[in-house]
Amino acid sequence: MMTGTEQLKRLLETMGYEDVSGFSEYRKILVLAAIAAVLFVTAVVAVVMGKYGFTVMDVYRTIFVHLTFGDTSAIDKLNNTIIWDIRVPRILLTIFVGGALAVAGAVFQGVFKNPLVEPYILGVSSGAAFGAALGIVYPAIFISIQLSAFVFGGLAVAVAYLLARVRGETPIVTLILAGVIVGSIFAALVSLLKYLSTDAALREIVFWMMGGFYYATWKDVQVIAPVVTIGFIILWAFGWKLNILSMGDDEARTLGVNPERYKFIVIGIATAVTAFAVSLVGIVAWVGLMMPHASRILLGPDNRYVIPASFMMGGIYLVICDTLARTLTNAEIPVGIIASILGAPYLCYLLRNKGRVIFG
Amino acid sequence: MLQVRDIHYTYAGYPVLSGVSFSVYEGELCGLFGPNGCGKTTLFKCCLRFLTPDRGSVHMGGDDVSQKKVEELAKTVSYVPQEHKPPFPYLVREVVLMGRTPHLGGFFGVKRRDKEMALDALDRLGISNIADWPYNQLSGGQRQLVLIARAIAQDTPLMFLDEPTSTLDFHNQMKIWEIMRGITEEGKTILACSHDPNHVAWFCDRVIVISNAGIVADGHPRDVITDEVLDRIYKDTCSVRSDNGVRMVMPRCITEKTIAGRPSHCRRLPEDSIGEKRHDPDGDEHYGI
Numbered sequence: 082m083m084t085g086t087e088q089l090k091r092l093l094e095t096m097g098y099e100d101v102s103g104f105s106e107y108r109k110i111l112v113l114a115a116i117a118a119v120l121f122v123t124a125v126v127a128v129v130m131g132k133y134g135f136t137v138m139d140v141y142r143t144i145f146v147h148l149t150f151g152d153t154s155a156i157d158k159l160n161n162t163i164i165w166d167i168r169v170p171r172i173l174l175t176i177f178v179g180g181a182l183a184v185a186g187a188v189f190q191g192v193f194k195n196p197l198v199e200p201y202i203l204g205v206s207s208g209a210a211f212g213a214a215l216g217i218v219y220p221a222i223f224i225s226i227q228l229s230a231f232v233f234g235g236l237a238v239a240v241a242y243l244l245a246r247v248r249g250e251t252p253i254v255t256l257i258l259a260g261v262i263v264g265s266i267f268a269a270l271v272s273l274l275k276y277l278s279t280d281a282a283l284r285e286i287v288f289w290m291m292g293g294f295y296y297a298t299w300k301d302v303q304v305i306a307p308v309v310t311i312g313f314i315i316l317w318a319f320g321w322k323l324n325i326l327s328m329g330d331d332e333a334r335t336l337g338v339n340p341e342r343y344k345f346i347v348i349g350i351a352t353a354v355t356a357f358a359v360s361l362v363g364i365v366a367w368v369g370l371m372m373p374h375a376s377r378i379l380l381g382p383d384n385r386y387v388i389p390a391s392f393m394m395g396g397i398y399l400v401i402c403d404t405l406a407r408t409l410t411n412a413e414i415p416v417g418i419i420a421s422i423l424g425a426p427y428l429c430y431l432l433r434n435k436g437r438v439i440f441g
Numbered sequence: 442m443l444q445v446r447d448i449h450y451t452y453a454g455y456p457v458l459s460g461v462s463f464s465v466y467e468g469e470l471c472g473l474f475g476p477n478g479c480g481k482t483t484l485f486k487c488c489l490r491f492l493t494p495d496r497g498s499v500h501m502g503g504d505d506v507s508q509k510k511v512e513e514l515a516k517t518v519s520y521v522p523q524e525h526k527p528p529f530p531y532l533v534r535e536v537v538l539m540g541r542t543p544h545l546g547g548f549f550g551v552k553r554r555d556k557e558m559a560l561d562a563l564d565r566l567g568i569s570n571i572a573d574w575p576y577n578q579l580s581g582g583q584r585q586l587v588l589i590a591r592a593i594a595q596d597t598p599l600m601f602l603d604e605p606t607s608t609l610d611f612h613n614q615m616k617i618w619e620i621m622r623g624i625t626e627e628g629k630t631i632l633a634c635s636h637d638p639n640h641v642a643w644f645c646d647r648v649i650v651i652s653n654a655g656i657v658a659d660g661h662p663r664d665v666i667t668d669e670v671l672d673r674i675y676k677d678t679c680s681v682r683s684d685n686g687v688r689m690v691m692p693r694c695i696t697e698k699t700i701a702g703r704p705s706h707c708r709r710l711p712e713d714s715i716g717e718k719r720h721d722p723d724g725d726e727h728y729g730i
Contacts, residue, residue, distance in 0.1 A: 335519065336539055339510075
């Protein structure tokens, strides 16, 4: 009979996390566990916060009944709607969106060998904004705003990638430039649509671009959860390859990692995950830039740890931002604004205090 | 082990390599020697498939390199670049562990044995003391040692080193050449380029001298590092002296001063350790071109 700890040890061994003198794998796994605990606590606290003054007991009883498939008719109708149909899916959606953006950020930073890259570098946000604006201005042609945003977000990155591909190679500098070009074209197209749109549509476009979780439903969670979970697991499994890619193309070749193939795979998955998140909630800045950094400070640059840590920390950060967004004032503040206001000072702190360690 | 046949490479309209052919045999420490800009690094990159030559072929262990997958190639040959600085502060032990990548499988694949081999490689180079330093904050010389450790951890039958001692102090230069000798005595093959004629003369089994015109000489250092060859590539800057059987390449500006009767400080240089330890290869006849 194996005990629990032995089983866990065996599992870590097969995953390559075995502790050998000085590699401090177990310490890092403890840090990951601690982050997971913080994420759980954040979500549990956030679900109690809100304009409606439910007692803590009310909230947890409602959730408990649902989780145990109990008799929901015993709960107050209003309680049930606000807590189970609005708050819980909203917090789950927030965690998945934050996680998706942060993981994509970590991946893009690794592939681009640049710690200042965010997941929107290849134009996915501008493309998605254009798609969303099309959906808003021409609802008859583009039936779903979300679908249109997703398609155009993906399209923008595909165009940037094709533009950058010269003789079977996609050099990073060219790729970044192509991303800038494609991004500015789509930004111009968004401006054009804003110019053409009615006042109501203009207002909607502007709000969409600031990002928010106002209309979160269980349906959104059902859409994003499997996609982000699968994407996350694949990217996590590529963690070591990503370490190698972040050393440079020639280094990767020397070490037997085909840079072109793996760049294509991980950029593709990270883009899909980002486009999904953006199409559901609009453009949320900073999470994808900051959370990978925060993870590296805690765990070092090894992507086998940075990717899971980024996922959870992205979730934590966005849950905090969104809880502030919906509780600070009577009206709701778009979450993108809160994320930026909290994020900028943090990056400033990073640059001044840890700049040399992180940015080399 | 390595056969290079008639490699041509043109960069932006300028021919860098035109018709370079040579072979390196198993267990040899082969030096590649030549002036700046003669295409040594380009030649390495063509062999490693970072660049695709316009013409010619490269075979390693009998297999055509152009037919091999990147993953397979990395099990055959490791490469130590001249200079490399990544943006992320990976620890030295992690960078060396990356050398194990071609041998990994599974989810992340890093096994106890891989970590131990990485630590052994650090030990072998005597840099275990910097194992927990961020690699991108080390000095150029330390980074070079780490990359050599990484190549050792990669454990390939063939190793390419691009000026492995260019940024090292004198002590470390000798240590690296001794380590390279040790590696070839284990049966592995090394091709290393260097700018120091003395190093290739003292440590290599064979030297290939290359210039813009192609291969100038190929053979035992005794036959290759000569006044005639050095004059051709360096335009009368040095001459070869012999001191107690140890051959030394010295700059003419210094040797002429010695002739003029000045006390020579050069004569007191390494007659003791380095030359005597030199592995003395035999059967050099078949190496000539």
